[in-house]
Amino acid sequence: MEILERKNAELLALFEVSKVLSSSFELKANLFQAMKLLSDYLDMRRGTITLLDPKTGELRIEVAYGLTEEQISKGRYKIGEGIVGRVVEYGSPVVVPDIGKEPLFLNRTGARIEKDKISFLCVPIRFKEEILGVLSVDRIFDESISFEEDLRVLEIVATLIAQALKLYRTFFEEKAKREELEKELKDRYQFQNIIYTSSVMKDIIKTAIKIAPTRATVLLRGESGTGKELLAKAIHFSSTRGNNAFVAINCAAIPETLLEAELFGFEKGSFTGAYTSKKGKFEIADGGTLFLDEIGDLSLTLQGKLLRALQEQSFERLGGTKNIKVDVRIIAATHRNLEEMVKRGEFREDLYWRLNVVPLFIPPLRERKEDIPLLADYFLKKYNLLYGKSLKFKPEAVETLLNYTFPGNVRELENIVERVVLLSDGEWIEAKDLPLTLDNKTKDIQNLVTSSLSKNRYNLKKHLEALEREEILQVLKDCNYNQSKAAKLLGLSRRQLSYRMQKYLKDIF
Numbered sequence: 001m002e003i004l005e006r007k008n009a010e011l012l013a014l015f016e017v018s019k020v021l022s023s024s025f026e027l028k029a030n031l032f033q034a035m036k037l038l039s040d041y042l043d044m045r046r047g048t049i050t051l052l053d054p055k056t057g058e059l060r061i062e063v064a065y066g067l068t069e070e071q072i073s074k075g076r077y078k079i080g081e082g083i084v085g086r087v088v089e090y091g092s093p094v095v096v097p098d099i100g101k102e103p104l105f106l107n108r109t110g111a112r113i114e115k116d117k118i119s120f121l122c123v124p125i126r127f128k129e130e131i132l133g134v135l136s137v138d139r140i141f142d143e144s145i146s147f148e149e150d151l152r153v154l155e156i157v158a159t160l161i162a163q164a165l166k167l168y169r170t171f172f173e174e175k176a177k178r179e180e181l182e183k184e185l186k187d188r189y190q191f192q193n194i195i196y197t198s199s200v201m202k203d204i205i206k207t208a209i210k211i212a213p214t215r216a217t218v219l220l221r222g223e224s225g226t227g228k229e230l231l232a233k234a235i236h237f238s239s240t241r242g243n244n245a246f247v248a249i250n251c252a253a254i255p256e257t258l259l260e261a262e263l264f265g266f267e268k269g270s271f272t273g274a275y276t277s278k279k280g281k282f283e284i285a286d287g288g289t290l291f292l293d294e295i296g297d298l299s300l301t302l303q304g305k306l307l308r309a310l311q312e313q314s315f316e317r318l319g320g321t322k323n324i325k326v327d328v329r330i331i332a333a334t335h336r337n338l339e340e341m342v343k344r345g346e347f348r349e350d351l352y353w354r355l356n357v358v359p360l361f362i363p364p365l366r367e368r369k370e371d372i373p374l375l376a377d378y379f380l381k382k383y384n385l386l387y388g389k390s391l392k393f394k395p396e397a398v399e400t401l402l403n404y405t406f407p408g409n410v411r412e413l414e415n416i417v418e419r420v421v422l423l424s425d426g427e428w429i430e431a432k433d434l435p436l437t438l439d440n441k442t443k444d445i446q447n448l449v450t451s452s453l454s455k456n457r458y459n460l461k462k463h464l465e466a467l468e469r470e471e472i473l474q475v476l477k478d479c480n481y482n483q484s485k486a487a488k489l490l491g492l493s494r495r496q497l498s499y500r501m502q503k504y505l506k507d508i509f
Ligand SMILES: Nc1ncnc2c1ncn2[C@@H]1O[C@H](COP(=O)(O)OP(=O)(O)O)[C@@H](O)[C@H]1O
Pocket: 193, 194, 195, 196, 222, 223, 224, 225, 226, 227, 228, 229, 230, 231, 375, 410, 411, 414
């Protein structure tokens, strides 16, 4: 009968311990409860959990039931030291039937003054091959209970503790990793990572910083690669919404039917293939920012649906009836001329005004050349670091960049710098190393020049004309086709240049 009762108590204790260990992430409190349960159910006094710090190799009491704070603070050992230290060293349990007779028992905590009657049981806390610490209990010496029996229970408890510890540590390691990533993301998209010196950009950033903390809708305009998305992220991450999601969706990249489902989500069965229900971007962005990229590519139907959602701050999922309310800040972007589109009836005027609360126009890079050297340097540092190089620009390379038109804007400049860093082995980047893709106009001109020069090789007048023509073209190109500037550089009046362009370049201009 007694044995049966004891068995029941053991089972109950194990059940309660496993429940308490998985109840929350309050590790210390849970471990303490577990020790208390052992004491209550199994009449074990003083339970301690000693954990191994893998970095220092030190063992320290993490939790103890039946010891004072002061006694706990003294509970420190090294691997191999005392009984606790040996259990860690050998990875196997130790039983001391009578601690009064055991010289290895250090009694470092000073807790045991009634030494004679106490047995001490100690088992490793092990996860797979790794020893995490030691579970030990004191028990009043009682001949009717075998130590094997107690050890068996303790080993099960130690396994439960090991799993809880592992879970807890993984959880917090991952949490720390996640937080670090989030911080990195935030750092990367701060305003200080937007590089500029031109006064147009200064004005844009000034406005952007001012409106960032508000909920105002922002409409970013500018050619592809000018930094619209970068600016949208900086606005998001510097607002209080920065702790919530930044959700981007490219309206030009997704077919219309899918786009609606992507934006508003859908209920199970709302269309063929909708086997589950799914949140849309509006719901995911709740509390954060929704970046609607290439808004000018939205179909008229979807423009209407978007407008309704924006006006009402709510919507229904596809195939759903429940009205879903969200708190979302909208930042839209486009390279298209929305005003023209409104005139042609391709973009809803009401939506245009709804989005156009804070319009920010980012000019193409060729219209803010002051930013080019700064950006080139910034990307050079970035890719030098990434590819372990220490390249520098020769002044004429920077000059070449300054004269280039960058149809792909900052994105193209970044690609150019990355490629040149990747491909160059020397110390200097020269103009000829720059992998500039000639824009079409420049390419046509280049071809015309070479062909006319070689064709007229043996006719002095024609050859000189071809040379003059080449010179004018080159200078025009260098001045980004600014004719007044080119005229000045060529030492011609504006009218003389005009005349020569008529004569030589009718086919191009
Ligand atoms: N002023 C800037 N400073 C630093 N990087 C920039 C700047 N403008 C653009 N970039 C970079 O150029 C690339 C293209 O920018 P992005 O924001 O995607 O342009 P868009 O959305 O206008 O097409 C990105 O890698 C971005 O980080």
